[in-house]
Amino acid sequence: MADPRPIGVFDSGVGGLTVLREILRRLPAESTVYFGDNARAPYGVRPDDEVRAFSRESLDILAERNVKGIVVACNTSTAIALGDLRRRYDMPILGVIRPGAAAASLATRTRRVGVIATPATVRSHAYFAAIKDENPAVEVYEHATPAFVPMVEAGQLSGPDVEARVADSLAPLLGTRDGAGEFIFPLPHSARIDTLLLGCTHYPLLRPVIASVAGEGVAIVDSATATASALAELLSVNGLEAPAGHGAPAATHLQLTTGDVEAFAGLAARLFGESFPAIERVELQRVAS
Numbered sequence: 001m002a003d004p005r006p007i008g009v010f011d012s013g014v015g016g017l018t019v020l021r022e023i024l025r026r027l028p029a030e031s032t033v034y035f036g037d038n039a040r041a042p043y044g045v046r047p048d049d050e051v052r053a054f055s056r057e058s059l060d061i062l063a064e065r066n067v068k069g070i071v072v073a074c075n076t077s078t079a080i081a082l083g084d085l086r087r088r089y090d091m092p093i094l095g096v097i098r099p100g101a102a103a104a105s106l107a108t109r110t111r112r113v114g115v116i117a118t119p120a121t122v123r124s125h126a127y128f129a130a131i132k133d134e135n136p137a138v139e140v141y142e143h144a145t146p147a148f149v150p151m152v153e154a155g156q157l158s159g160p161d162v163e164a165r166v167a168d169s170l171a172p173l174l175g176t177r178d179g180a181g182e183f184i185f186p187l188p189h190s191a192r193i194d195t196l197l198l199g200c201t202h203y204p205l206l207r208p209v210i211a212s213v214a215g216e217g218v219a220i221v222d223s224a225t226a227t228a229s230a231l232a233e234l235l236s237v238n239g240l241e242a243p244a245g246h247g248a249p250a251a252t253h254l255q256l257t258t259g260d261v262e263a264f265a266g267l268a269a270r271l272f273g274e275s276f277p278a279i280e281r282v283e284l285q286r287v288a289s
C-alpha cells in the first residue's frame with residue numbers, strides 16, 4: 001500500500017526547516033506541508049501551558065490539511081507537548097528528542113554527553129530522560145543557551161562576535177581555553193563531554209561555530225538526520241510511504257506560516273541559501289503575542 005498524502009512538519013518558526021531539509025534528502029518521494037508558528041515564536045522561553053496550547057492549535061491546522069502523519073520538529077514542543085499531541089490525533093506523531101537522544105548515546109565513547117537547548121527544553125529534562133533510557137550509563141549535562149535562537153533569527157551565523165557569544169554560552173559545559181587554545185580543566189561546571197547534542201532546531205545553523213568552539217575532541221550531533229531516518233522507518237512500518245518510481249506523482253511542498261510571508265521567505269533564504277517558493281500565511285483563531 002502507498003499513501004500519497006503529505007507529511008506535516010511543525011515548528012515554532014523557521015528553525016524546523018533544518019529537519020525538513022533532512023526529510024527531503026532522505027525521502028524525496030514524500031510530499032510535505034511545513035507549518036511555522038512564526039507569529040508566536042520563540043516557544044523556548046514560554047511557560048509549559050502556553051507551549052502545549054500553541055502546539056495543539058498549530059497541529060490542528062496541519063491535521064486539517066489531510067496529512068498522514070506529523071513530525072514535531074520543534075524540540076521545545078516535543079519536550080513539553082508530545083504526549084498531549086499523541087493523545088489528540090489519530091495518526092503517527094514523531095518528535096525529535098528520541099531520535100536525537102539515540103544518536104547522541106551511540107556517538108559518545110566516554111559516556112559523557114552535553115545537551116544544549118532552549119530554557120523550556122532544559123527545564124523539562126526530556127533529553128536527560130531519553131538519553132538515560134537509551135543508555136543509563138551515560139552522564140548527561142543539560143545546558144540552556146537562550147542567546148542562540150535570537151542570533152540565528154537575526155541571520156547572525158558566523159564572525160568574531162558570534163564566535164565570542166557562542167564560546168561564552170558554552171563555557172559552563174566546555175570550560176574555557178588557555179592562551180594556547182587548550183581547554184582549562186577542571187572548572188566548577190565543566191563536564192568533560194565528548195559529545196554535544198544540538199537540542200534545538202536553530203542550532204544546526206550555528207554548527208560550524210559550535211564545532212570550532214568545542215574543538216575536535218567533541219562530536220556534534222543533531223536530531224535532524226536521526227529524525228528523518230526514524231520517519232522513514234515509521235512510514236515503512238505503517239505502510240504509509242508515498243508511491244515512488246515511474247508514473248508516480250511528483251512530490252509537492254508547501255510552507256505555512258502564522259507570521260509574515262515575506263519575512264519567512266527572506267529569513268529562510270538567508271539561512272538555508274535556497275528559496276521556498278510555496279509559502280502561504282494562515283490565520284490562527286487566537287494569536288497571542
Ligand code: DGL
Binds near residue numbers: 012044073074149
Ligand atoms: N523550535 C524551537 C526548538 O527547537 C526553537 C525556537 C523557539 O524557541 O521557538 O526548541
